[in-house]
Amino acid sequence: MNATSFLKRKFPLVILLLGILILPLLSPPPYLIHIITFIFIWSYITTVWSYMGRFHLVSLGHGAFLGIGAYISILLFNYYNISPWIGMLLGGMGAALLALILGYACFRFGVIGDYFALVTLALGEVVALIINAFRDVTGGSLGMTLKSVGTSFYYFQFEKKIYYYYVSLLFLMFALFLWQIIDRSRIQKALHAIGEDEIAAASIGIRIIRYKLFITLISAFLTATGGVLYTQYMTYVNPETLSGVGVSLAIPFKAILGGMFHLWGSTIGTAMIVSLEEYIRIMYGARFIGISQVFYGILLVVLIIFLPKGLYGTISDYWQKRKRISEEQPKMKLGFFGK
Amino acid sequence: MEQLILSATLNGILLGGVLALLVFGLNLIFGVVKIIHLAYGQFVMLGMYIIFLLMTTYKMNIFIASLISCIILGLLGILLQMIVINPLLKSPRLNQLLALAGLIIIFENMAMVLWGADYRGIKLFLPVIHFGFLFVRTSYLVAFIGAIITLLGLNLFLNKTYVGLAIRATAQDLDSTQLMGINPKWVYLITQATGGILSGIVASFFMPIYTVHPHFGSAFTLMAFIIVILGGMGNFLGGFISAFIIGVVTSISAVLTSTEIADSIALIIFILIMLVRPQGLLGIRESR
Numbered sequence: 001m002n003a004t005s006f007l008k009r010k011f012p013l014v015i016l017l018l019g020i021l022i023l024p025l026l027s028p029p030p031y032l033i034h035i036i037t038f039i040f041i042w043s044y045i046t047t048v049w050s051y052m053g054r055f056h057l058v059s060l061g062h063g064a065f066l067g068i069g070a071y072i073s074i075l076l077f078n079y080y081n082i083s084p085w086i087g088m089l090l091g092g093m094g095a096a097l098l099a100l101i102l103g104y105a106c107f108r109f110g111v112i113g114d115y116f117a118l119v120t121l122a123l124g125e126v127v128a129l130i131i132n133a134f135r136d137v138t139g140g141s142l143g144m145t146l147k148s149v150g151t152s153f154y155y156f157q158f159e160k161k162i163y164y165y166y167v168s169l170l171f172l173m174f175a176l177f178l179w180q181i182i183d184r185s186r187i188q189k190a191l192h193a194i195g196e197d198e199i200a201a202a203s204i205g206i207r208i209i210r211y212k213l214f215i216t217l218i219s220a221f222l223t224a225t226g227g228v229l230y231t232q233y234m235t236y237v238n239p240e241t242l243s244g245v246g247v248s249l250a251i252p253f254k255a256i257l258g259g260m261f262h263l264w265g266s267t268i269g270t271a272m273i274v275s276l277e278e279y280i281r282i283m284y285g286a287r288f289i290g291i292s293q294v295f296y297g298i299l300l301v302v303l304i305i306f307l308p309k310g311l312y313g314t315i316s317d318y319w320q321k322r323k324r325i326s327e328e329q330p331k332m333k334l335g336f337f338g339k
Numbered sequence: 340m341e342q343l344i345l346s347a348t349l350n351g352i353l354l355g356g357v358l359a360l361l362v363f364g365l366n367l368i369f370g371v372v373k374i375i376h377l378a379y380g381q382f383v384m385l386g387m388y389i390i391f392l393l394m395t396t397y398k399m400n401i402f403i404a405s406l407i408s409c410i411i412l413g414l415l416g417i418l419l420q421m422i423v424i425n426p427l428l429k430s431p432r433l434n435q436l437l438a439l440a441g442l443i444i445i446f447e448n449m450a451m452v453l454w455g456a457d458y459r460g461i462k463l464f465l466p467v468i469h470f471g472f473l474f475v476r477t478s479y480l481v482a483f484i485g486a487i488i489t490l491l492g493l494n495l496f497l498n499k500t501y502v503g504l505a506i507r508a509t510a511q512d513l514d515s516t517q518l519m520g521i522n523p524k525w526v527y528l529i530t531q532a533t534g535g536i537l538s539g540i541v542a543s544f545f546m547p548i549y550t551v552h553p554h555f556g557s558a559f560t561l562m563a564f565i566i567v568i569l570g571g572m573g574n575f576l577g578g579f580i581s582a583f584i585i586g587v588v589t590s591i592s593a594v595l596t597s598t599e600i601a602d603s604i605a606l607i608i609f610i611l612i613m614l615v616r617p618q619g620l621l622g623i624r625e626s627r
Contacts (some may be wrong), residue, residue, distance in 0.1 A: 014348050058433050060433075060436075060575055076594030091493075102610075105614050106614065107615045109613060109615065109617070110617075111613060111617055113432075114432055114566075114619045116432070116615070117432075118568055119437075119565070119609075119610050119613050119614075121561070121564075122561075122565065122606045122609050122610050123606075123610065124604075125561055125603075125605045125606055126603045126607060126610075129599040129600075129602050129603040129606070130599070130600075131598045133596075133597055133599035133600050133603070197555045245557075245561060249436075249437070249440050252433060253437050253440070254436065256433060256434060256437060290448045290449070290451040290452035291448070291452055292450065293444060293447075293448035293451075294444075294445050294448045296444065297441045297442065297443075297445035297448065298441075298445060298457060300437075300438075300441035300444070301423060301438050301441040301442060301445070304424070304427070304434050304437055304438045304441065305426045305427060305438065308427075308431070308434050
């Protein structure tokens with residue numbers, strides 16, 4: 001594939017990327033930058049979640065990994081002055097270790113489907129409770145504020161939002177890129193087979209435990225780094241917003257409403273949910289306290305009922321169907337009248 | 340110390356009764372409609388608000404107020420089934436789960452709009468009985484007895500009436516039930532109505548114990564789920580037994596450590612049992 005045909009094929013994408021890169025130079029309101037950065041961070045986490053979700057490994061406990069990553073990093077930084085970059089690595093490893101223990105146990109004993117979802121749901125809550133229990137160190141449900149050191153790349157702290165904008169964009173692009181790599185590898189085929197029918201996959205010699213653990217570890221590690229990214233941007237952590245049932249359910253929510261089986265699904269779902277939340281909050285939040293949230297809830301339920309494959313999933317399936325029909329049309333005519 | 344642990348055990352048994360009460364409706368819906376009813380705690384919360392409203396503004400007797408709240412919640416259960424769950428019956432489990440999680444947002448904020456964020460309770464003074472150093476709150480005792488009566492009543496309903504038998508048959512084998520001429524849509528509606536009524540009963544027994552606020556339901560939902568799954572989905576006796584296990588474990592470990600640690604111990608026990616017996620303590624493993 002040469003450069004021009006690549007450009008032609010990916011034209012909308014290139015334009016979008018250029019737009020996102022140039023946007024901060026046009027000095028938009030800081031609020032817009034904040035929302036887009038927020039979307040990038042949560043899209044990253046949601047995309048990483050859907051690495052597992054797309055193979056029917058539905059985890060409702062990614063809040064556990066998020067919380068572990070964020071808290072390991074912030075505790076190391078606040079108490080021992082260790083750079084969050086190292087904290088990110090260690091937090092990721094901590095989350096991966098937890099995923100290894102729980103994942104191995106689950107996959108070894110054949111806990112799949114709904115039971116896997118419920119076990120992970122409990123895990124997310126356990127982490128939130130433990131963070132609360134050690135409130136002398138972690139601040140409990142009051143949360144913890146990141147120590148400020150001004151702008152320093154080594155300590156991963158910047159005074160301007162723009163830096164976070166680009167950094168989180170990089171993270172998101174990495175997650176999407178990794179999705180593509182996994183999608184083109186043998187792992188994808190193996191996991192797809194496992195997701196469809198585990199016993200059949202095992203009978204043709206696919207090592208179920210190994211493949212499932214692999215994807216779980218990657219997902220857990222990257223989710224934890226997402227937690228660190230969030231911490232550095234918000235400079236405040238709290239067990240309610242980073243682990244526990246609420247956030248553990250909010251992540252799959254975004255992925256499903258976007259379409260978790262597609263590369264762009266999680267990103268679009270996150271963009272939709274975050275902007276919807278913000279729009280309703282800004283427009284109606286002050287005038288009708290509570291009612292705005294009721295509308296938001298109703299909208300979510302309606303979306304789930306009418307777009308079960310998610311927004312992007314539904315649109316892209318519709319396009320592919322139309323494409324197939326338009327390709328099949330001439331052949332059909334040949335069949336009827338050609339002979 | 341022994342006295343503390345002994346009284347914690349007693350309190351745990353009573354708490355187990357309260358939790359068992361909470362679990363019946365959830366268990367029924369789980370077993371029959373096969374959906375994870377995440378918003379069940381919010382149903383209980385709404386029921387408590389209805390009782391509160393009827394008792395304070397309309398000066399009703401608690402028994403009449405409870406009856407009305409049971410009826411309203413039963414109707415709400417039917418509405419829920421018709422509007423939200425019927426369109427989602429064939430969709431993936433995760434979608435159903437998230438639709439019900441959306442309902443949590445709706446119910447909680449609706450309660451916030453209608454009644455505000457204050458803690459509301461009724462003035463009902465029940466005495467505290469004490470045997471030597473053991474103190475028993477009568478309100479817990481009432482809930483405990485209520486749980487046993489509800490279990491017996493539910494058993495009678497499910498085993499002796501035609502509707503109950505239809506419900507159980509649907510839970511066991513949907514296809515054969517349809518061949519026998521039972522319309523599962525109706526069975527689902529009746530189940531949801533029963534579930535709603537059960538949540539009304541829970542609300543009436545909770546009213547003397549707790550004060551209600553918009554986020555009251557979410558405090559119980561996860562624990563209630565764990566109990567249902569621990570006992571085996573759709574198995575009432577299993578749910579009853581595991582409610583006591585969880586109740587005793589949490590209250591003893593809360594005395595020895597802190598409430599957060601106690602809750603996480605209960606959750607870790609849940610995870611470990613799931614690994615060894617995914618079908619729950621008294622559940623029957625389904626063949627695939």
